[in-house]
Amino acid sequence: MKVRTAVLGAGEMGREHLRSLAMVPQAQVVAVYDPSEDAGKKAAQDFQVPQAYTDLHTLLKTEKPEYVVVASPALYHARQSIAAFEAGAHVLCEKPLCMDRGEADAIVEAAKKAGRLFTMGFQLRQHRVDRALKKFIAEGGLGQIYHTRVWAGHIMNYPWGRFHHRREFSFGGVMAATVVHILDAAIWVLGCPEPVTVSASCFRRIDKMPDPPINFEGSVSEVTVEDFGHAHVRFANGSSMSIDGSWLTHPTNRNVGFEVLGVLGVAKEGNHTVELEKQSEIVPHELEVEADPENYTAAEHEEFVAAIRGAGEPQVRFAEALAVQRILVGIYESAAQGREVRV
Template sequence: MTKTLKVGLIGAGGIAQGVHIPNYLKCGEKAEIAAVADVAKEKAEECAQKFNIPNMYGHYQDMLEKQDLDAVSVCTPNKFHKEASIAALNAGCHVLCEKPPAMNIQEAEEMAQTAEEAGKILTYGFHFRHAPETEALKRFVDAGEIGSIYSVNVNAMRRRGIPGWGVFTNKELQGGGPLIDIGVHMLDTALYLMDYPEPDTVLGATYQKLGNRKGVGLMGEWDWENFTIEDMARGMITFKNGASILLNSSFAANVEKVDEMNVSLMGDEGGADLFPLRIYQEKHDTLVNLTPIKLPKKGYHELEIERFVDACLNQTTPLSTAREGVILQRIIQGLYQSAETGEAVKLDQFIINGIK
């Protein structure tokens, strides 16, 4: 591995141009963006010109064959995560794939197995793990300040936040709606703070009440006539260690807050809300609240990209692992299946094509 990581981009859309490329550029000499590929070749050309990227391609396979790359960011719709990630791993590249890991368990498992066989890093774009609030709370958790975490509330709620761009409302390309798009962020953050316990049973419910009719959009106008995802999802997850999570996620719901992304932990030694960070404890016969007066200001995405680059250069374990991605995908798929059948899903018995 060279001292400068040669990076390729698969997908030249908003997440690539707005997040990945600018933050690779902030890495200075540690990273060099060598190429970009997009099936819409004109988008790859535009991206290459905008950011002075020397090579552009209409298909990522051509890029992987012709460029000597060390790492790849996969910035495609969810449907293409598996194919692109596996191709990059087999080409000898480390991979940072945008969330969610994939469309289903089988794909996430194939991706993890390929990374293990190739001896390469496969990590996911769960940038809320890199938030200063998350890092601070994780230190408290690891120090035993919260004790045994047994109850968690997860909220990823938008009042009218259906994206009016991209393919976010297309189930075929995305695999689902708010649960797999924004709910997965807060669910991963909660699981990370809990040290990713082994899930046991899930019970889910999904709703399509507001997204399939014309309405006020706070994130642009959406194609309500071709709205094929849920606009709200709810779920309960229980774990083998006795802990449980209650999850709420929406693109559109009749609630007060315009946007809420939060995790609330309850343990036998303390509790916490994450955004903003507040810690609740009993000390010396007194109930106390702890609130930080200063936290680092570096951006979540900037830290995510910087740490991915460092992990690749130093051959260290990334903050988000491929195996955690498989666990997360099992939970998400279990919740969707439970919502379809109306029955709780025991994940030990949740086997599809031989994969648990």
């Protein structure tokens, strides 16, 4: 039997999940939800979904999905995830997880109480080079890790959509929407060290530019999120991490990715490749890397559906999701207060 699946949200991310789920033979999308009747019906028509709903509880009661994909704005992630758990469904929630630490804890508690599986839409975990690097580091290939550098962003490319640029819906800007992917990948590859403190600064540049690159619905006056952020994280194991993100970076050759510094060498992950530095020289890496899946989002659905059927475990663990959320919350608290904060 196929896993009965519902997608919440018919916007950019919801449509991406519908497109990807069509590639997963073990899943059957039975319904899509969106408060906009037109958006829901359009998505249902475009992806051959039988039903579109504007009321979430009616969908859950009527369709009884086993698997719910939460692809709505972050403002709604907690309430929709918890409702799905209470209805007996397993949940994949898109990033960022939610709006604060309290909501994050509530999601985890609801999943545990319902005895249902939970994961997040961190597609970069499907990069086989990251999986190989994780194994390499766990086996001591770099020795003790003392620092990691993370960078992500766009070159003069502000995300489009109805909600990315409004903090009341999105939780945050470049750090919560873009950097979060690389941050999660780095945290995961490192073995999920425990974050202790965060010091950060954020800046909004777009409303100060004479000719801002606007490609979203609305005007610059509606932007309430950062398009640049920098943070320093300290972990309980004594290591640290620097994080930089920007949607409005000047043209540069800097790759999106992360760099892991260990006492035996440095591993640079970027553009899905790894370089190792040892004794001031670049040496060929010896990682055994499988071929990447054709579609990362479809691959994450395949793995989670398999876990629902008892074959394997969710790719994202509770502790990992909470660690990333704690760092993000710490970034915004630190930037607002102008000081280092505990997370």
